[in-house]
Amino acid sequence: MALLEIRNLHVNVEGAEILKGLDLTIEPGKVHAIMGPNGGGKSTLAKALVGDDAYEITQGEVLFNGQDLLEMDPEERAREGVFLGFQYPVEIPGVSNTYFLKAAVNAIRKHHGQDEIDAMEFLELVRERARRVKLDEGLLQRPVNEGFSGGEKKRNEIFHMSVLEPSLGILDETDSGLDIDALRTVSEGVNAMRADDRSFLVITHYQRLLDYIVPDVVHVLMDGRIVKTGGKELAHELERQGYEGFEDNAA
Amino acid sequence: MSASTETIERFTEKGYEAGFVTNIEEDRVEPGLNEDVIRFISAKKNEPEWLLEWRLEAYRNWLNMPEPDWQYVHYDPIDFQSISYYAAPKRDEDRPQSLDDIDPEIRETYNKLGIPLHEQEMLAGVAVDAVFDSVSVATSYKDRLAEQGIVFCSMSEAVQEHPELVRKYLGTVIPQNDNYFAALNSAVFTDGSFVYIPKGVRCPMELSTYFRINAANTGQFERTLIIAEDSSYVSYLEGCTAPMRDENQLHAAVVELVALDNAEIKYSTVQNWYPGDAQGKGGIYNFVTKRGLAAGDNSKISWTQVETGSAITWKYPSVVMRGDNSVGEFYSVAVTRLRQQADTGTKMIHLGKNTRSTIVSKGISAQEGQQVYRGLVRIAPTAENARNYSQCDSMLMGSECGAHTFPYLDVNNTTAQLEHEATTSKIGEDQILYCLSRGIAEEDAVSLIVNGFCKEVFRELPMEFAVEAQKLLEITLEDSVG
Ligand SMILES: Nc1ncnc2c1ncn2[C@@H]1O[C@H](COP(=O)(O)OP(=O)(O)OP(=O)(O)O)[C@@H](O)[C@H]1O
Ligand SMILES: [Mg+2]
Numbered sequence: 001m002a003l004l005e006i007r008n009l010h011v012n013v014e015g016a017e018i019l020k021g022l023d024l025t026i027e028p029g030k031v032h033a034i035m036g037p038n039g040g041g042k043s044t045l046a047k048a049l050v051g052d053d054a055y056e057i058t059q060g061e062v063l064f065n066g067q068d069l070l071e072m073d074p075e076e077r078a079r080e081g082v083f084l085g086f087q088y089p090v091e092i093p094g095v096s097n098t099y100f101l102k103a104a105v106n107a108i109r110k111h112h113g114q115d116e117i118d119a120m121e122f123l124e125l126v127r128e129r130a131r132r133v134k135l136d137e138g139l140l141q142r143p144v145n146e147g148f149s150g151g152e153k154k155r156n157e158i159f160h161m162s163v164l165e166p167s168l169g170i171l172d173e174t175d176s177g178l179d180i181d182a183l184r185t186v187s188e189g190v191n192a193m194r195a196d197d198r199s200f201l202v203i204t205h206y207q208r209l210l211d212y213i214v215p216d217v218v219h220v221l222m223d224g225r226i227v228k229t230g231g232k233e234l235a236h237e238l239e240r241q242g243y244e245g246f247e248d249n250a251a
Numbered sequence: 252m253s254a255s256t257e258t259i260e261r262f263t264e265k266g267y268e269a270g271f272v273t274n275i276e277e278d279r280v281e282p283g284l285n286e287d288v289i290r291f292i293s294a295k296k297n298e299p300e301w302l303l304e305w306r307l308e309a310y311r312n313w314l315n316m317p318e319p320d321w322q323y324v325h326y327d328p329i330d331f332q333s334i335s336y337y338a339a340p341k342r343d344e345d346r347p348q349s350l351d352d353i354d355p356e357i358r359e360t361y362n363k364l365g366i367p368l369h370e371q372e373m374l375a376g377v378a379v380d381a382v383f384d385s386v387s388v389a390t391s392y393k394d395r396l397a398e399q400g401i402v403f404c405s406m407s408e409a410v411q412e413h414p415e416l417v418r419k420y421l422g423t424v425i426p427q428n429d430n431y432f433a434a435l436n437s438a439v440f441t442d443g444s445f446v447y448i449p450k451g452v453r454c455p456m457e458l459s460t461y462f463r464i465n466a467a468n469t470g471q472f473e474r475t476l477i478i479a480e481d482s483s484y485v486s487y488l489e490g491c492t493a494p495m496r497d498e499n500q501l502h503a504a505v506v507e508l509v510a511l512d513n514a515e516i517k518y519s520t521v522q523n524w525y526p527g528d529a530q531g532k533g534g535i536y537n538f539v540t541k542r543g544l545a546a547g548d549n550s551k552i553s554w555t556q557v558e559t560g561s562a563i564t565w566k567y568p569s570v571v572m573r574g575d576n577s578v579g580e581f582y583s584v585a586v587t588r589l590r591q592q593a594d595t596g597t598k599m600i601h602l603g604k605n606t607r608s609t610i611v612s613k614g615i616s617a618q619e620g621q622q623v624y625r626g627l628v629r630i631a632p633t634a635e636n637a638r639n640y641s642q643c644d645s646m647l648m649g650s651e652c653g654a655h656t657f658p659y660l661d662v663n664n665t666t667a668q669l670e671h672e673a674t675t676s677k678i679g680e681d682q683i684l685y686c687l688s689r690g691i692a693e694e695d696a697v698s699l700i701v702n703g704f705c706k707e708v709f710r711e712l713p714m715e716f717a718v719e720a721q722k723l724l725e726i727t728l729e730d731s732v733g
Contacts, residue, residue: 050688054680078690090685094703103699104689111690143703160689 001066003028003199004168009060011041011048018044020224021060026168029196033210033235034203036221037243042203043087045221046172050084051077064168078104079111083166085157087173087203092144097156098126100144101163108164129162133189134182150177158189169193170201175209187212207239220246280337286310289438292337296407296441299414309427309437316431324563324592324621326536329501336439336472396454402447403458406474409445416447420478424507424544424571432503432538432565440474440505448483448514457713459488473504479514481547486517488716500525502561503538512547512574517555519712521720523727524560526591529618534562534591541568542598545577545606553580554597555711557720559727562591567625569598572606572634579608582708584720586727587620587652596625596657601634601667610641613705616652617728624654628669629661637667645675646704648697648728698725 004026011019018041026032034042048055049062051074062069069077092100106116117125130137135155145153154174161169169190175183190200190213202213210218210232218234219226220243227246228234280291289310293303318329396403402413409417427437448454479485502524508516518541527534537560543552554568564587570579581597599608614622628639645654656673678700686696702709702721709717 050684052684074684074687075690075692078688084688086685086688090679090681092682092685092700092703094706095699100686100689100691100699103691103695104686107690107692107695164689 005063010058012056026199030216031200032217033215034219040222041224046170079108081167083169085171085174089145089153091146098140133159134185135159158186172203207235210235282335283332312428313434400449406443406445424542433540436472436503436505440472443473443475446477448479448485450480451482454485457486471502475506477508479510479516481511482513484515488519490521501536506541508543510550513549515551517553520556522558527562537561537564539566543570545572548574549576550574551578555582558585564593566595571600573602575603576605581610582711584613584705584708586615587622588617590619592621594623598627601630601637604635606637608639612643614645617648620652622654625657627659630664630667632663639669641671643673648678
């Protein structure tokens with residue numbers, strides 16, 4: 001069974017149709033990359049999948065592990081294993097990063113009928129994962145994203161993902177704002193999580209990221225639809241040619 | 252994200268959890284105010300002649316004062332003749348000597364509020380002077396405090412046992428005719444707390460008083476006086492909650508603090524009086540005058556408050572920094588929801604050299620709650636090198652609430668340095684989505700965000716109180732369903 005199956009998805013934002021019949025299937029263990037021009041609807045897809053209610057689903061269906069994802073509340077989707085690394089992570093003043101993550105971890109555990117995590121165990125987990133993505137330990141106690149640099153915010157998203165261990169990790173332009181070294185460590189963090197029962201949907205503008213996180217499938221999303229799907233070589237092609245040749249398909 | 256807004260509104264429509272009435276027979280005067288009533292109160296309390304005269308003078312002043320109308324709150328005129336000005340628990344003479352002697356019904360009341368007194372004392376070492384209606388019914392740890400010369404008792408007791416101290420300080424920080432409600436209080440105050448910390452003594456525990464308003468139609472007029480002698484320290488906690496009731500209840504307290512050379516007073520309040528229902532019916536009118544005089548050099552007075560209750564709040568805890576190098580602080584969280592109205596803030600009056608003040612005000616408005624921050628910073632010509640930092644943040648939950656900020660500056664010395672920051676934010680729907688997308692439930696997300704917003708104030712509260720305050724904010728702003 002596919003991990004994620006999107007069929008004919010139509011999404012409106014503020015009355016305008018942004019996704020216009022999108023189909024996408026992701027098998028367990030696979031890494032899919034989505035590329036495409038600005039404003040094409042990549043973030044819209046990501047937000048619709050996590051259940052942001054500014055994004056109105058007008059048609060189509062989404063199955064996650066065979067279950068109707070669109071029927072679930074946003075927090076339930078997260079507890080079932082959907083994670084989004086935001087393109088623009090928000091700040092939560094006064095709430096420490098660790099405290100926040102602990103609330104998240106325990107909410108997810110509760111959903112699966114598990115006890116709250118032991119405080120020491122949690123601390124160790126958090127430290128280990130912070131090291132893995134080379135997140136400065138100081139950022140663990142700071143308020144969530146407050147005053148973080150652009151790169152630190154992105155790194156923090158990957159850190160959250162590695163603590164929460166979702167079965168679907170959606171990364172929306174996690175590479176933008178990262179310097180070369182950061183790009184490498186973040187990618188290593190993602191690669192370390194690759195597993196037979198975990199998939200990724202990586203949204204990016206740059207082939208460079210895909211040198212580190214090598215995708216199984218690459219899609220081009222334009223004007224609300226997937227206009228082309230291929231292997232990792234498609235990303236190279238896009239890097240050379242841009243999106244011009246795809247416009248006809250999209251129309 | 253309309254659904255989130257809806258949820259926020261649902262969360263804030265929380266019923267009043269502390270609403271219930273204790274059935275205690277009262278010993279009270281008929282409603283109405285005149286000189287005879289004042290004489291009755293004074294006689295009932297066996298007061299010296301000077302104090303009766305002082306009350307009568309305040310009353311005569313009050314008769315000639317106009318009721319203030321400049322504040323940003325709206326309410327029907329108060330009929331002062333319909334209020335009963337004295338109520339005491341029945342067994343006035345045989346007051347309990349320890350908490351174990353307290354009426355089980357009262358203890359039950361506290362238990363319902365989630366404030367098990369005995370446990371709190373044991374756990375936190377808090378001495379409790381519980382004010383039930385207008386008269387103190389329980390005092391503890393007095394002996395231990397007395398060993399160090401600390402006086403912690405009801406105002407009535409202080410009048411009997413330490414009349415010289417009361418006479419020396421009463422009304423010196425807040426004069427009888429300071430304002431309309433302070434004048435009324437001076438005329439009819441029934442009880443309150445009295446604290447005296449001798450020279451060089453650091454009070455070994457937090458002193459705590461739980462106030463409750465219990466009798467229908469009984470205005471509460473507490474009078475509290477705290478004196479910290481040279482190089483002494485005291486932390487005082489005031490917490491309150493009230494039963495659900497229909498009539499509006501007037502509450503006009505006066506709190507005076509005096510800190511002498513190198514002394515420090517920390518005064519913390521958690522206020523959770525009945526706010527009225529969703530239509531604005533019922534609820535407490537809270538018109539309080541609180542002022543501290545940092546009289547001595549290097550003295551410090553710090554007010555911290557968490558205000559979630561009352562239909563109308565009108566309150567400006569202030570500090571007059573008279574001593575050189577003295578410090579004034581004000582940390583406040585105020586929540587207005589339903590139809591609550593609050594006009595609150597602080598006054599920092601700099602008289603001495605190198606005086607420093609800090610103001611951190613966090614306002615949260617939900618539903619149809621209306622809130623005003625009104626802050627005055629006055630730098631007198633004598634206040635060389637005075638400094639003030641003010642920060643006023645407002646958070647709005649929903650679209651029908653409001654927040655307004657009126658900072659007043661009156662600077663009369665060019666060496667002053669003042670810094671002011673103000674923000675207004677909507678509780679971020681993107682913040683809530685971020686929490687949801689990590690698996691955190693919506694009500695937990697709201698309390699997480701709100702608690703984060705208030706952190707700078709909560710960390711000024713004593714530990715146990717901070718936990719209580721956080722819990723109070725949660726139950727005030729959230730649905731317990733789930
Ligand atoms: N919340 C919103 N309100 C109004 N318009 C929106 C909103 N979200 C997305 N849109 C619009 O939908 C379209 C698609 O936006 P989206 O963010 O999905 O693009 P994208 O493919 O992620 O672009 P980029 O590569 O620049 O990140 C844009 O025209 C955008 O302005
Ligand atoms: Mg985008």
